[in-house]
Amino acid sequence: MKVLGLETSCDETGLAIFDSEQMGSDNQGLVGQVLYSQIELHALYGGVVPELASRDHIRKLVPLLNELLEQCDVKKSEIDAIAYTKGPGLIGALMTGALFGRSLAYGLGIPAIGVHHMEGHLLAPLMGAKPPAFPFVSLLVSGGHTQLIAAHGIGQYEILGESIDDAAGECFDKAAKMLGLPYPGGPNIAKLAENSDQNTYDLPRPMLHRGLDFSFSGMKTAVHNLIKDTDGSDSDPQVRADIAASFQHAMVDTLVKKCVKALKQVSMSRLVIAGGVSANTHLRETLEAELAKINATVHYAPPALCTDNGAMIAYAGFERLQAGQADDLAVSCIPRWPMTELPAV
Ligand code: ATP
Ligand code: MG
Ligand code: FE
Numbered sequence: 001m002k003v004l005g006l007e008t009s010c011d012e013t014g015l016a017i018f019d020s021e022q023m024g025s026d027n028q029g030l031v032g033q034v035l036y037s038q039i040e041l042h043a044l045y046g047g048v049v050p051e052l053a054s055r056d057h058i059r060k061l062v063p064l065l066n067e068l069l070e071q072c073d074v075k076k077s078e079i080d081a082i083a084y085t086k087g088p089g090l091i092g093a094l095m096t097g098a099l100f101g102r103s104l105a106y107g108l109g110i111p112a113i114g115v116h117h118m119e120g121h122l123l124a125p126l127m128g129a130k131p132p133a134f135p136f137v138s139l140l141v142s143g144g145h146t147q148l149i150a151a152h153g154i155g156q157y158e159i160l161g162e163s164i165d166d167a168a169g170e171c172f173d174k175a176a177k178m179l180g181l182p183y184p185g186g187p188n189i190a191k192l193a194e195n196s197d198q199n200t201y202d203l204p205r206p207m208l209h210r211g212l213d214f215s216f217s218g219m220k221t222a223v224h225n226l227i228k229d230t231d232g233s234d235s236d237p238q239v240r241a242d243i244a245a246s247f248q249h250a251m252v253d254t255l256v257k258k259c260v261k262a263l264k265q266v267s268m269s270r271l272v273i274a275g276g277v278s279a280n281t282h283l284r285e286t287l288e289a290e291l292a293k294i295n296a297t298v299h300y301a302p303p304a305l306c307t308d309n310g311a312m313i314a315y316a317g318f319e320r321l322q323a324g325q326a327d328d329l330a331v332s333c334i335p336r337w338p339m340t341e342l343p344a345v
Contacts, residue, residue: 118147274300
């Protein structure tokens, strides 16, 4: 089954074709994907402008689809189903992809399904060669979410803990901004942190001894104060690099300790990390090392499938279509949508 995936929940237009018949081959079923980021469009305003995002998705969807079909050497008539992001996200942005996908499916006479963006992230690591089996603990760490979830099956999600304020990715982005680095902050912090000493500055590990919830708003203040105290924003490049490394270390340390705690609490031995921050090398390496000590394993997707993309939407859609689910002709997007409301497969 060839599924076209469409992601337009925020500031990235992502399209991909997933073919279940190619799952065992080198590409793991991912025939091809295209991604257009609106970063430059919004840079001027210091944040995503919803109306501009919607308009840009509309501009890009048709040319990107044509580019994808050509790249994959697939004809429209060969597509078997379409999956689009139905929520959560910006309502206008969601509507563009949903209406485009739903109408195209109607025109082609094929089924369409609305996918939960965070389920897309959560399932992306399962596209690999040796997918982890359910049940597992999932750490969802992205620009808008930080959650620990016990995943018992597709659509069977139990939230173990989550951030009571900022998301981890958002915190990376804000710390980067304070250090004068451009958006997205995560990869830029990681780069600056290379060849620096992560033990130079002692930053907080918030809420470490309080359950499985997270809090990252205090971290921003701590970084702000540290930059002020060290003249880090404009002085010595080494000072800035050491701040970046110390910050990354504190974030990773906090996330890893909570993951270990979650695995122990629910007696599971597999951890799956997903979302943009799961692309972080320091996080991956620290988890590999720490989980080995408790006989647990960590699983993640290639970096391009950690941040927003159409492939994860195509794959999550495929799993649900295969279980007989599909959406009718009415298009309804859900800007705020708890993952616990999803039906089980
Ligand atoms: P959500 O999925 O919650 O709606 P989003 O779609 O904006 O939010 P993603 O695209 O999954 O989030 O991830 C983007 C976030 O990931 C950004 O905050 C970015 O800084 C962070 N990020 C990306 N790469 C890295 C990295 N290597 N290290 C740390 N953070 C990273
Ligand atoms: Mg994004
Ligand atoms: Fe995302």
